[in-house]
Amino acid sequence: MGKARDKSYKFFLVLLKTYKDNLIAFVVALAIGLSFIAYEEGFAYKIIVDGETIGITKNINEVKNFIEELHKRERQKTGTDIVLNQQIKFERVRVGKKDLTDLHKIYANLENAMSFSYKAAVIIVDGKFVTALKNEKEANKVLEMLKNKYAKDSDRTYFKEDVKIEEKYIPPKYLASREEALKILQQPVKKAVTYTVKENDSLWSIARDHDMYIDDILKLNPGLTENLKPGQVIYLSPAVPNVTVVTEKRIVYKEEIPFETKYTQDDKLYTNQSKVLVEGKKGLKEVTAVVVSYNGIEVSKKIESENVLKNPVNKIVAVGSKRISYIATGFFNYPARGTITSRFGQRWGRLHTGVDIAAPQGSLIYAADGGTVIFSGWESGYGYLVKIDHHNGYVTYYGHASKLLVKKGDKVAKGQKIALVGSTGHATGPHVHFEVRKNGVPVNPLPYLNR
Ligand SMILES: [Zn+2]
Numbered sequence: 001m002g003k004a005r006d007k008s009y010k011f012f013l014v015l016l017k018t019y020k021d022n023l024i025a026f027v028v029a030l031a032i033g034l035s036f037i038a039y040e041e042g043f044a045y046k047i048i049v050d051g052e053t054i055g056i057t058k059n060i061n062e063v064k065n066f067i068e069e070l071h072k073r074e075r076q077k078t079g080t081d082i083v084l085n086q087q088i089k090f091e092r093v094r095v096g097k098k099d100l101t102d103l104h105k106i107y108a109n110l111e112n113a114m115s116f117s118y119k120a121a122v123i124i125v126d127g128k129f130v131t132a133l134k135n136e137k138e139a140n141k142v143l144e145m146l147k148n149k150y151a152k153d154s155d156r157t158y159f160k161e162d163v164k165i166e167e168k169y170i171p172p173k174y175l176a177s178r179e180e181a182l183k184i185l186q187q188p189v190k191k192a193v194t195y196t197v198k199e200n201d202s203l204w205s206i207a208r209d210h211d212m213y214i215d216d217i218l219k220l221n222p223g224l225t226e227n228l229k230p231g232q233v234i235y236l237s238p239a240v241p242n243v244t245v246v247t248e249k250r251i252v253y254k255e256e257i258p259f260e261t262k263y264t265q266d267d268k269l270y271t272n273q274s275k276v277l278v279e280g281k282k283g284l285k286e287v288t289a290v291v292v293s294y295n296g297i298e299v300s301k302k303i304e305s306e307n308v309l310k311n312p313v314n315k316i317v318a319v320g321s322k323r324i325s326y327i328a329t330g331f332f333n334y335p336a337r338g339t340i341t342s343r344f345g346q347r348w349g350r351l352h353t354g355v356d357i358a359a360p361q362g363s364l365i366y367a368a369d370g371g372t373v374i375f376s377g378w379e380s381g382y383g384y385l386v387k388i389d390h391h392n393g394y395v396t397y398y399g400h401a402s403k404l405l406v407k408k409g410d411k412v413a414k415g416q417k418i419a420l421v422g423s424t425g426h427a428t429g430p431h432v433h434f435e436v437r438k439n440g441v442p443v444n445p446l447p448y449l450n451r
Contacts, residue, residue: 159243376404
């Protein structure tokens with residue numbers, strides 16, 4: 001070792017001795033500093049979207065700003081809250097320069113990989129998503145518009161289905177405008193059933209074939225009449241939309257109350273006779289009802305109250321209980337209401353075989369007793385004549401009639417109408433020639449007649 005080197009060695013030792021403690025600190029600091037620089041040189045961030053690396057960069061702040069910018073842009077576009085559908089993570093890695101991704105490439109990759117969900121007011125019908133609007137106010141507005149379509153002068157309007165509005169994050173494609181939402185809500189979930197009219201169809205046959213009421217078909221087809229044309233298409237059931245608007249309308253109207261007919265027995269009348277004792281009169285009531293309609297089509301009517309304004313008057317009819325008998329009683333009634341103008345006996349030198357009862361032309365002639373018609377027709381001198389056999393040895397004659405009401409073979413009851421008064425044959429005026437023959441021989445009728 002030379003002298004100079006010894007010197008410098010000594011100096012170093014002194015120095016070492018003097019600065020020993022500081023030097024250690026310095027060396028440590030230097031080492032840390034150097035290694036820090038070396039470390040920073042190779043340090044970067046991996047950008048991971050939903051587990052997939054889309055780039056590596058040192059410019060982490062720029063990337064974060066870009067993501068924030070995308071958020072802002074999307075929010076401004078819709079004016080609603082949005083959430084990112086993906087999870088973005090940054091991972092610190094040591095890489096070489098060649099592994100770094102160009103910033104523009106990272107931006108492009110982010111735009112591709114990122115998507116947002118929108119906060120929306122979702123309309124849920126019977127638990128199912130139907131449509132969505134950007135906020136609850138809009139959703140309510142659309143539901144209100146739908147109700148108003150049918151609400152016209154109804155007293156209550158509501159939805160048949162359970163309709164709810166819920167706040168949810170949804171993909172932007174499900175977000176609808178008012179008009180779109182209104183259309184979707186009215187879209188059919190069940191199609192209408194139609195029928196094409198065939199030759200010889202009638203409302204009645206169509207209703208019968210489809211187990212429907214004609215009234216229901218008419219309700220579904222306003223303006224429809226019985227005048228069906230082949231090829232005409234009619235509705236048998238309406239389309240069922242996503243949402244059904246139910247309207248209730250209270251109506252007040254007057255309705256007639258029908259009367260009943262009561263019967264009483266009358267033993268003075270024959271069983272085939274009846275007499276109206278009291279004429280029936282309809283009553284009147286005021287009815288309050290609630291008409292329920294689905295989307296404007298009436299489905300039911302509930303009667304709420306009835307107020308009787310006028311009670312009906314029941315019709316009362318007396319019905320005969322006297323049995324009709326064609327059997328002779330053995331006594332004779334006067335065959336007509338009138339005056340005896342000629343008696344039985346000799347007249348102008350010959351026998352007048354009966355009594356003449358003058359009565360108005362066309363008035364009624366009755367059978368004097370029950371029996372069987374054995375002649376009804378024209379006979380010389382008698383004109384139109386009826387003969388009744390009473391099956392007890394007696395036969396009665398009724399002559400000069402203007403019209404005959406019975407025919408040969410008819411069974412007649414005592415007092416039954418048989419002919420009309422006239423002046424046919426040898427007669428000077430309208431009268432009945434009434435004759436009684438006992439075993440074929442004319443006898444004086446007067447002793448047999450009940451007065
Ligand atoms: Zn006579």
